[in-house]
Every structure is written in C-alpha cells, then in structure tokens.
Amino acid sequence: MLKGINVVWFKRDLRHEDHVPLVEATRSGAVTPIYVVEPEYWKLPDASGRQWAFTAECLLDLQNSLNEIGLPLIVRTGDIVSILSDLHARFGVKSLFSHEETGNAWTFNRDKRVDHWSKTNHVTWFQYPQFGVVRKLKDRDGWASKWDTFMGLSPIMLPAELENGPDLNSDPIPSGIELGMASDPCPERQTGGRMEGLRVLSSFLQTRGQAYHKEMSSPNSAFDSCSRLSPYVAYGALSMREVVQATQTRVSEVRQKSRSESGTWRAALSAFAARLHWHCHFIQKLEDEPRFEYSNVHRGFDNIRDEKQTDEERLKAWTTGHTGYPFVDACMRALNQRGWLNFRMRAMLMSFASYQLWLHWRKTGLCLARKFTDYEPGIHWNQVQMQSGTTGINTVRIYNPVKQSHDQDPDGQFIRQWVPELKRVNEEFIHEPWTMTPMEQKMVGCVIGEDYPERIVEHIVAARFARTNIYDRKKSREFREEAKQINQKHGSRKKIRKNGPG
Ligand SMILES: Cc1cc2nc3c(=O)[nH]c(=O)nc-3n(C[C@H](O)[C@H](O)[C@H](O)COP(=O)(O)OP(=O)(O)OC[C@H]3O[C@@H](n4cnc5c(N)ncnc54)[C@H](O)[C@@H]3O)c2cc1C
Numbered sequence: 001m002l003k004g005i006n007v008v009w010f011k012r013d014l015r016h017e018d019h020v021p022l023v024e025a026t027r028s029g030a031v032t033p034i035y036v037v038e039p040e041y042w043k044l045p046d047a048s049g050r051q052w053a054f055t056a057e058c059l060l061d062l063q064n065s066l067n068e069i070g071l072p073l074i075v076r077t078g079d080i081v082s083i084l085s086d087l088h089a090r091f092g093v094k095s096l097f098s099h100e101e102t103g104n105a106w107t108f109n110r111d112k113r114v115d116h117w118s119k120t121n122h123v124t125w126f127q128y129p130q131f132g133v134v135r136k137l138k139d140r141d142g143w144a145s146k147w148d149t150f151m152g153l154s155p156i157m158l159p160a161e162l163e164n165g166p167d168l169n170s171d172p173i174p175s176g177i178e179l180g181m182a183s184d185p186c187p188e189r190q191t192g193g194r195m196e197g198l199r200v201l202s203s204f205l206q207t208r209g210q211a212y213h214k215e216m217s218s219p220n221s222a223f224d225s226c227s228r229l230s231p232y233v234a235y236g237a238l239s240m241r242e243v244v245q246a247t248q249t250r251v252s253e254v255r256q257k258s259r260s261e262s263g264t265w266r267a268a269l270s271a272f273a274a275r276l277h278w279h280c281h282f283i284q285k286l287e288d289e290p291r292f293e294y295s296n297v298h299r300g301f302d303n304i305r306d307e308k309q310t311d312e313e314r315l316k317a318w319t320t321g322h323t324g325y326p327f328v329d330a331c332m333r334a335l336n337q338r339g340w341l342n343f344r345m346r347a348m349l350m351s352f353a354s355y356q357l358w359l360h361w362r363k364t365g366l367c368l369a370r371k372f373t374d375y376e377p378g379i380h381w382n383q384v385q386m387q388s389g390t391t392g393i394n395t396v397r398i399y400n401p402v403k404q405s406h407d408q409d410p411d412g413q414f415i416r417q418w419v420p421e422l423k424r425v426n427e428e429f430i431h432e433p434w435t436m437t438p439m440e441q442k443m444v445g446c447v448i449g450e451d452y453p454e455r456i457v458e459h460i461v462a463a464r465f466a467r468t469n470i471y472d473r474k475k476s477r478e479f480r481e482e483a484k485q486i487n488q489k490h491g492s493r494k495k496i497r498k499n500g501p502g
Contacts, residue, residue, distance in 0.1 A: 004094030005165045007087065009080070010035040010073070013099045013130055013236030014058040015194050016066055018155035020128040021097035026158060028095060032087070032165030033066060035059060037077040042179045044106055046377070048370035049176040049184025050339045056173050057192030058237045063170075065194065070162055075170045077179075080110065081117045091166055093123045099130035099236075102287040104377045105294070131240050132280035133287050133378075140284075140493050147280055151244040189339040189373055190231055197232030201243060204229070205250045211264050213271035218408040219331060222342035227272065230340070230374035233279070244276050283378030285490045293381045294362065298392025298486060300479040304469060305360040314357045317456050318349075319367045321419070324448075324455035326430060327405035328352050330418035337418075339373035344408065347387050348399040354388035355398045355466035356459050361388040389470045392483040393491055396470055398463045405431040421452040 006025040010033060016022055025031045042052055059075065066073045076083045087093055096118055101107055118125040129135070132147035176184065190196070204212075204227040215221035232238045247269060254265040286292050296302055317323045321332035331345045341349070346368070353364040365384035369375045382391075389396045409415055412430030416423045422433060424444040429436045434448050434455060441447045448454055473479060 004092040009098040018239040046369040050186040054192040061193035212268040286378035350387035356462040
C-alpha cells in the first residue's frame with residue numbers, strides 16, 4: 001500500500017507544459033493526474049456539444065502527451081467529490097493540486113464542495129493561479145503590474161524523473177450524446193488540442209497577424225486575421241503566459257527590423273498584446289463578483305427588461321439568423337456554423353438583441369455562450385452586460401446594424417456567403433433589401449416576407465425606445481453614486497484603460 005497519493009486535478013488547463021500544479025505535485029512524490037468528466041456540468045444551459053467536442057479533443061491530446069512522459073491521465077466520468085472519496089478510501093489522498101478556476105456558479109459551488117471535502121478529510125488542496133487573476137483582491141490598484149509580474153515568470157519545467165501513482169483504469173472519453181447533450185452540429189468548429197493550438201499561435205505571430213489591427217473588425221478578414229486563440233486559452237491547451245511570452249519574443253524580433261521592413265507588424269502586435277490584458281481584466285471582475293453571471297452589474301437596471309417573459313418569436317428569429325437584417329443574420333449564421341465570431345460582430349449581435357429587440361441579456365447571453373466554442377464565463381458575462389448597457393460604467397453603445405453592414409461588408413460579400421436568399425441582390429440593396437420595389441425583389445428572386453423575412457423591428461425606432469429607457473434610469477443621483485462604487489471596484493486603472501475597456 002502506498003503512503004498516499006498526490007492527485008493533480010486537470011480542469012480547464014488541458015496541457016502539461018507551464019502547469020504549476022503538476023510540477024508542484026511531482027515535488028511531493030508520486031503523482032496521479034485525473035480529469036473528471038462532469039455530466040451535470042455538461043447539461044447546464046451555458047454548455048454545448050461544440051464546447052464538449054473541443055474539450056474532448058484537448059483531452060485526447062493531453063492523454064497522449066502525458067503517456068509519453070509516463071504519467072497516464074486517468075479520465076473518470078462522474079462527480080469529483082465521489083471520485084476523490086473513492087481514491088481516498090483506496091489509496092489515501094495526501095494532497096490535491098489544481099489551478100484556480102473562475103467559472104460559472106456551478107463550478108464555483110462544486111469547488112466549494114471540494115474544499116469542504118478536502119478539509120473534512122485532512123487533504124491539503126493546493127490551488128495556483130492560471131491567469132493574471134488575483135483571488136481575494138481588495139481593489140484594482142496595482143493590478144496591472146501584478147499581471148506583468150505573473151506573465152513574466154519563466155514557465156517551470158517538469159523534473160526529468162517522474163514518479164507515477166498507482167495503476168488505475170481510465171474511463172473512455174464519452175461522446176456528447178453519451179453525456180446526454182443535445183445535438184449541436186458545428187461543421188466548421190476549430191479543432192481542439194495543444195498541437196493545433198501551437199500551430200494557430202505560430203501562424204498568427206509569423207504570418208496571419210500582420211494586419212490584425214486593421215482587419216479584426218470585418219468578418220470578411222477577421223476569421224484569418226484574428227489570432228483564433230480563444231478556445232485554446234479557454235480550455236488551457238495553451239497557457240496565457242506562453243501566449244504573452246511568445247508575443248513579446250515576436251515584438252523583440254520585429255523591433256530589430258527597420259520600420260519599412262517590419263511593415264504593419266508593430267501596430268498589429270501592440271493591439272494584440274493589449275487584448276491579452278483584457279482577457280484577465282474581465283475574468284477578474286467575475287472572480288470578484290460572481291453574481292455578474294446572473295444579475296445586472298448596476299442594480300439600477302433591475303427589471304428594465306423582462307427576464308421571465310421572453311418574446312420567443314424575437315429570440316428565435318435572432319438565434320437562427322432570420323431577423324430580416326442581412327448583416328445580423330449573416331453573422332449569426334456564420335457563428336452557428338463555425339462556433340466563433342470576431343469581437344465587433346459579437347458585440348453587434350448582443351447589442352441588437354438587447355437594444356433593438358429589447359430582450360433580457362441573460363437568455364440571449366446563454367444562447368451565445370452555447371454557440372461560442374471559446375466560452376469563458378468571466379469575459380462572456382461581462383461583455384454581455386457591457387453590450388446591453390447594464391454595467392452603468394461603460395458608454396452605452398447601440399450598434400446600427402445597417403451602418404455596420406456598410407462599414408464592415410461594403411460590397412455584401414459576407415452577407416451573400418451566409419444568407420444565400422440574398423445572393424442575387426446587388427450592392428445597392430444588399431444592406432437594406434426591403435428598399436427594393438416588389439418588381440426588383442421578383443427580378444432577383446428574393447421577395448421580402450416570402451423568401452427572406454420582413455424586418456423584425458424598425459431598427460431606428462427600436463433603438464430610440466431603448467436609449468430613452470436606459471438614460472431614464474441613469475438620471476438619478478443614487479444611480480451615479482452606485483456607478484462610482486462599481487467603477488472603484490471593477491474599473492480598469494490608467495495603464496489598461498489607456499488601451500481599452502473599463
Ligand atoms: C458579447 C460578447 C461575448 C464574448 N464572449 C467571449 C467568450 O466567451 N470567450 C472569449 O474568449 N471571449 C469572448 N468575447 C471577447 C472576444 O470577442 C473574443 O475573445 C475574441 O473574439 C476571440 O477571438 P481571438 O482569439 O481571435 O481574439 P484576438 O482578437 O486575437 O485576441 C486575442 C485574445 O485576447 C483576448 N481578448 C480579445 N478581445 C477581448 C475582449 N474584448 N475582452 C476580453 N478578452 C479579449 C482573448 O483571450 C483572445 O483570445 C466576447 C465578446 C463579446 C462582445
């Protein structure tokens with residue numbers, strides 16, 4: 001009988017490189033790496049088949065790489081506390097090692113149960129930060145320099161000699177169907193796994209990213225010009241630190257070249273590096289206030305939209321890409337098929353749902369969460385609220401879907417790709433096909449109301465209604481007082497604000 005085992009619990013950190021809990025566990029003796037597939041989690045309304053499929057691919061990759069270094073990963077399906085209890089009864093768990101997780105309410109409560117279990121069983125649970133997110137943070141003063149320090153640390157290496165724990169059987173990695181998940185076809189989803197993540201990182205930093213700052217906003221270019229790293233970072237196939245350090249290395253390389261030789265790389269990498277800060281900045285907000293997943297950041301917006309009574313017809317039109325606004329519909333259909341969309345278009349979809357359609361952000365936010373392969377609760381719920389005007393500290397930005405269409409897809413290429421009903425509509429009408437006469441509609445084979453839907457709302461009137469409602473709430477002195485407090489607690493300080501979000 002072994003004296004006790006050190007369990008490394010893999011969560012959303014599916015790599016063995018730059019993995020502090022794993023290295024620390026090896027320092028304490030034999031190591032048992034486990035991953036628990038949690039069916040209860042995968043049935044939550046923010047979880048989806050595409051997320052699981054991506055996770056399963058990362059898991060397989062991790063299993064192979066851990067096998068290569070002689071530390072087979074034990075995959076178990078079930079409840080983490082029952083699985084730990086079983087291991088404890090059979091071998092005695094000495095210590096548990098994992099990364100800190102800033103997840104949704106379910107993972108937060110599950111971690112509280114694990115904490116209770118470990119305390120009751122006198123098992124020490126060592127948790128290490130995986131991002132530049134600080135647990136039990138008092139306020140944001142000095143946060144940016146803590147982030148720099150964390151990202152600047154050299155990744156610690158695994159020792160050459162590794163001692164494996166007891167020989168344990170691993171469950172097969174289940175399919176989404178076996179987990180009881182709804183079918184979620186996403187034919188052009190990104191492929192999971194660290195190897196793929198490294199390939200994506202390298203192609204971005206060496207070639208694709210050259211015009212990132214100029215091409216990130218249009219969906220015609222963004223699929224290639226954005227890094228596409230988000231799902232690899234969200235499931236930890238790559239660590240944020242290695243992405244930051246690879247970017248810094250590339251910045252140094254570019255700086256050694258003359259201005260003409262380096263072309264647009266300097267500006268592109270600077271814009272990209274700023275966004276790597278934003279990642280942790282947003283997750284920090286949810287870490288500090290988990291209620292942001294459920295309730296308005298600024299309570300002064302409570303009940304402004306009806307959470308209980310959703311207009312199902314509007315929701316369905318929006319989520320399937322049938323609102324009658326070609327650019328909105330094209331973006332939604334692309335997202336449905338690909339599981340990814342660039343920031344500007346995510347913001348427009350959310351803004352359209354929250355302002356023009358006046359739907360409560362919680363339900364539409366859940367729809368988007370399921371569609372995003374890269375779902376990251378801390379970024380997601382804060383962005384959802386920002387684009388719905390409920391934070392009280394950000395500028396209210398109501399996207400005009402027709403203007404966005406002209407700006408980001410001037411000749412309608414993206415629209416025609418994703419809304420084939422409009423493929424014969426010319427540039428003059430592609431952004432507002434309802435302005436065609438009935439004869440013109442017939443000639444291009446797209447009769448509005450028959451082949452392609454009528455506009456679900458008149459966007460200018462709907463936006464005016466939304467703006468009035470939002471600003472009415474902002475007038476009072478109490479509102480401004482609360483906004484000040486929110487800003488004090490969650491607003492970014494100078495260094496990060498210079499580059500971006502509040
Ligand atoms: C309503 C809404 C919901 C969102 N939900 C998510 C989500 O669930 N998961 C997610 O990773 N991102 C989310 N974002 C932020 C952003 O759209 C994505 O991070 C980005 O599009 C991912 O693509 P990329 O990796 O190519 O990003 P790049 O533009 O190449 O940026 C590199 C990395 O920086 C970070 N980043 C970029 N933009 C932002 C931002 N605005 N806020 C915070 N971090 C950022 C991400 O980690 C990203 O991978 C959301 C944005 C909106 C408007």
